Amino acid sequence: MTFYRLILMLLLPFLLMGAGWRRLRGRAVGGEIAERLALRSGSRDRPLWLHGASNGEITSARWLVEEILARDPSLRILISCNNPTARQMVRGWGIPRTEAVLAPWDTLGATRRFLARWQPRALLVLENELWPERIASCAANGIPVLAIGARLSEGSARNWRRVAPALLRRTLARIDWLSAQDEESERRFVAAGLPRERLGPRLVLKAGVRPAAVEPPFPAPPRARCLLAASTHEGEDEPVLDAFLAARHLFDLLVIAPRHPRRGPEIAGLASARGLRASLRSRGEPPDAPVYVADSLGEMALWYRLCGTTFIGGTLAPRGGHTPFEPMEAGSALIHGPSVHNFAEIFATLDRMGAALSVAGPLELASTLADLGPQQQEALTAAARRLPRSADPEPILSALARLTSRP
Numbered sequence: 001m002t003f004y005r006l007i008l009m010l011l012l013p014f015l016l017m018g019a020g021w022r023r024l025r026g027r028a029v030g031g032e033i034a035e036r037l038a039l040r041s042g043s044r045d046r047p048l049w050l051h052g053a054s055n056g057e058i059t060s061a062r063w064l065v066e067e068i069l070a071r072d073p074s075l076r077i078l079i080s081c082n083n084p085t086a087r088q089m090v091r092g093w094g095i096p097r098t099e100a101v102l103a104p105w106d107t108l109g110a111t112r113r114f115l116a117r118w119q120p121r122a123l124l125v126l127e128n129e130l131w132p133e134r135i136a137s138c139a140a141n142g143i144p145v146l147a148i149g150a151r152l153s154e155g156s157a158r159n160w161r162r163v164a165p166a167l168l169r170r171t172l173a174r175i176d177w178l179s180a181q182d183e184e185s186e187r188r189f190v191a192a193g194l195p196r197e198r199l200g201p202r203l204v205l206k207a208g209v210r211p212a213a214v215e216p217p218f219p220a221p222p223r224a225r226c227l228l229a230a231s232t233h234e235g236e237d238e239p240v241l242d243a244f245l246a247a248r249h250l251f252d253l254l255v256i257a258p259r260h261p262r263r264g265p266e267i268a269g270l271a272s273a274r275g276l277r278a279s280l281r282s283r284g285e286p287p288d289a290p291v292y293v294a295d296s297l298g299e300m301a302l303w304y305r306l307c308g309t310t311f312i313g314g315t316l317a318p319r320g321g322h323t324p325f326e327p328m329e330a331g332s333a334l335i336h337g338p339s340v341h342n343f344a345e346i347f348a349t350l351d352r353m354g355a356a357l358s359v360a361g362p363l364e365l366a367s368t369l370a371d372l373g374p375q376q377q378e379a380l381t382a383a384a385r386r387l388p389r390s391a392d393p394e395p396i397l398s399a400l401a402r403l404t405s406r407p
Contacts, residue, residue, distance in 0.1 A: 004132055004167055008107045015105055029084040035102040038110045042117035043099070047076040048400075049120035051103055051134075055086045055297065056231070056322060057126045060205040061148070062093065067393045068400075069097055078118060080104075085261070089297050106131040115141055121404050124396075126205065127151050127181070132171045139174040144403035147178040148396060149205040152188040153320075153341055160192065169193030177399040179203040182345045201395045204346065206323040208391030216306045218287045221252040224374045228307035230300065230327065231259045233317040237267050239362030240311060241274050241291070247369040253287075255303050257294040259313060259322075264295025304330035308377050309369075312336045316362065324350060328387070333380035335359060335368060355383035 019033050034040050050065065052058040058081055065077055079090050080103035090100035104110040111133050122144045123134070128151050138145050160168040172178075172194040179200040180186035190196050220226055227247070229240040237256060244254040254276075256267055264280050268291075271278040277289035281296045294303055304310065310327040314320060315337035324334055324346060334356035340347040350356035357372075357380065359365045 001132065001136060001167065001170065004164070005108050008105070008133065012105065012107055029087075032084065032102060036105050036110065038104040038114035038117060040117070042114070042119075043076070043078075044117075044119050045076055046119050046121045047078040047099070048122055048124065049078045049080065049118065050124045050126070051080045051129055052086070052126035053082050053129055055089055057129075057205075058086050058090060059300075060209055060323065061126055062095075063208045063210065063391070064148070064205065064393055064396065065095065065098065068397065069095070071397060078120060085297060092298055104134075106133040108133060108137075111137045115143070122146065122400060124148055124400075125150075128156065130168075130171055130175075132167055135171050135174050144176045144400075145174060146396070146399060146403070147175050149181045149203050150178050150185060150189065151181040151342070152185045152192070154184070154188070157188045157192060165192070176403050179395065184344070200399055201392070203391055203396070204325075204343070205391060206325045206343075207346075208393075209323070209326050210329060214301050214305055217302060220287070220306055223306065223308040224377055225250065225252045226307040226309075227251045227254050227369070228303050228310045228327070228332065229254065229256045229313060230303065230310050231313035231322040232256060232267075233259055233314055233319055234263070236313055236316045237263075237270050239316060239365055241271055241276065242362065243311075243366040243369045244291070245274060245276070246366040247372070248290075250369070250372060251309075253290060253292060253307075255292045255294050255307055257300060257303050257313075261295040261297060264293045267293050267295075300326065301330070304332050307332055308374075309333045309335065309372065311365070314342075315339050316365070321347065324356065328355075328384045331381050331385075333357075333372070333377040334384065335365070335372075337361070337365070349387065350384065353383050353387065355380055355387060 052061060076097045079098060079100045081087050082103055087100045087102055104114040115137055120143060123138050124146050127149055135145050169192060172192055177198055177200050178194055180189060180202050181204050227244060244251060258267060264282050268278040268280055271291040276291050278291040278293055279285040279287050279289045281294045304327045310332040312322055312324055314322045318339050320342035321336060321340040327334060336356060337359055351358050357368055359368050
């Protein structure tokens with residue numbers, strides 16, 4: 001732990017310079033450094049502290065936040081995240097008794113100040129946000145730590161074994177309760193040092209997400225003729241646009257919702273280079289073009305409801321894929337690339353049951369879309385409806401009640 005603290009102390013000037021550089025470029029948000037260093041005062045009403053990395057992780061836990069608040073009318077929840085867009089998104093939800101902040105950097109000083117100012121009654125960490133200092137300081141202060149939907153890929157486990165196996169072992173030993181996302185993650189956590197008796201039932205948080213029953217924000221072609229590229233990363237928009245061109249006989253509208261909304265103008269330029277007009281949601285432009293760039297936050301439910309087919313981003317780029325649960329729940333046919341390790345089990349099940357189409361690369365994406373007719377769309381969505389998908393909050397609530405009631 002001493003070596004880890006030394007590394008973070010050496011990194012701190014670079015983190016500060018990065019924040020200063022973002023400010024110079026006009027991309028900073030007010031109070032970023034103060035929140036990262038936990039220099040702002042907090043509430044001492046002992047909130048429950050929930051931490052997730054970014055938009056996707058925190059959105060996946062919204063149903064859990066609402067369930068916890070409904071069970072205890074006196075409780076407040078402090079939600080921390082790693083980027084300003086996620087903080088803005090949570091504040092936009094307007095959920096009573098919640099507060100959103102940027103997470104403190106994982107230095108000893110920032111973590112200690114954060115805990116002293118907020119005095120949380122427990123920490124819930126989502127997926128793979130296992131920051132050693134944060135967890136060690138909570139343990140030292142008698143604050144229970146619960147890991148929800150935790151994930152440890154083979155690559156991450158291998159890197160930990162190479163660089164700091166003892167640090168991971170000590171970090172896992174300080175976690176009071178852990179619900180793994182899948183069987184393989186569960187096995188890796190135990191092998192890396194998590195006491196087996198602290199394992200809870202497996203849980204995929206995103207399985208609990210239910211897209212809102214919202215109406216499309218504008219008149220659109222029939223749903224079967226609308227294609228969505230959801231949460232795309234750099235390098236994926238070009239093949240999606242090329243595939244859309246190959247399937248123009250089947251699709252009238254392509255909605256591209258980039259993982260990072262700031263890439264909206266760049267994507268519009270890629271469309272223009274292919275002779276496709278594009279409108280941008282962020283500019284309030286009318287959706288009168290064949291490509292609509294949904295460079296906004298918190299509106300994915302709109303696009304899932306609007307489009308009868310969804311290509312899941314992060315699966316052509318080596319990102320491990322994003323959630324299939326929300327488009328599946330919205331009745332949108334699923335297509336994905338080969339990089340699916342973030343949701344390996346569910347994608348394997350979807351493919352096996354004929355509830356999703358897997359493509360090996362850009363060329364196959366184009367040919368698959370060009371052959372995808374309304375009957376196959378209906379067959380995919382019908383198969384997806386047969387999959388059991390639920391996320392039970394009871395094990396989390398029971399563990400939380402037990403751990404926070406300890407003397």
